[in-house]
Amino acid sequence: NAGVMQNPRHLVRRRGQEARLRCSPMKGHSHVYWYRQLPEEGLKFMVYLQKENIIDESGMPKERFSAEFPKEGPSILRIQQVVRGDSAAYFCASSPRRGEAFFGQGTRLTVV
Amino acid sequence: AQKVTQAQTEISVVEKEDVTLDCVYETRDTTYYLFWYKQPPSGELVFLIRRNSFDEQNEISGRYSWNFQKSTSSFNFTITASQVVDSAVYFCALSGNSGNTPLVFGKGTRLSVIA
Numbered sequence: 001n002a003g004v005m006q007n008p009r010h011l012v013r014r015r016g017q018e019a020r021l022r023c024s025p026m027k028g029h030s031h032v033y034w035y036r037q038l039p040e041e042g043l044k045f046m047v048y049l050q051k052e053n054i055i056d057e058s059g060m061p062k063e064r065f066s067a068e069f070p071k072e073g074p075s076i077l078r079i080q081q082v083v084r085g086d087s088a089a090y091f092c093a094s095s096p097r098r099g100e101a102f103f104g105q106g107t108r109l110t111v112v
Numbered sequence: 113a114q115k116v117t118q119a120q121t122e123i124s125v126v127e128k129e130d131v132t133l134d135c136v137y138e139t140r141d142t143t144y145y146l147f148w149y150k151q152p153p154s155g156e157l158v159f160l161i162r163r164n165s166f167d168e169q170n171e172i173s174g175r176y177s178w179n180f181q182k183s184t185s186s187f188n189f190t191i192t193a194s195q196v197v198d199s200a201v202y203f204c205a206l207s208g209n210s211g212n213t214p215l216v217f218g219k220g221t222r223l224s225v226i227a
Contacts, residue, residue: 033215035214035215035217041220042203042220043157043205043215045214045215045216048214059214091157093215101147101207101214101215103149103156103157103159105155106155106156106157
């Protein structure tokens, strides 16, 4: 049973470009969470999704960030017009239920 | 609001020493879950343990042990006979079971084990 798969592992974007981060949850998991880890800090919750629904986006910046988890395919975290401050590690976690999370290996976004 | 505090930012120990990483949490939920994760230099998050609020039994897994005390809202993690491979950042996290609460992480403790 494959774990949570995130790709790409590393992503470099120039300021103003778009970044797309993908997350394939573990088989049978219908809950997906995205977290952001800024350098030297802990993980901060961004958004919680179930298939085709955003359940909680209280941690998402109001502008430029969006997330989806379509009926088919991976969950996508999209960052438009990236800025240097978006440089971070973005982790996805999936869960078969609330209160339990299995993490992917993360995508390290660098904005130059 | 939920909060996790890991007061120790960095700890250095010599190999074979025992080390305890502290974690204090705040929550109003009566049912909740506590976690520890390890983040080695390679960057991935490695799950170590999940404990629910109704189970206050201490747990031991090899050189790792966890001490959960509801009275002090603490969930401390001890590594016995530390090894260089234990060097990592360790995160304590909390998840409530009401609504759709995701994990709340502490800021982590960076452990360096010196040979």
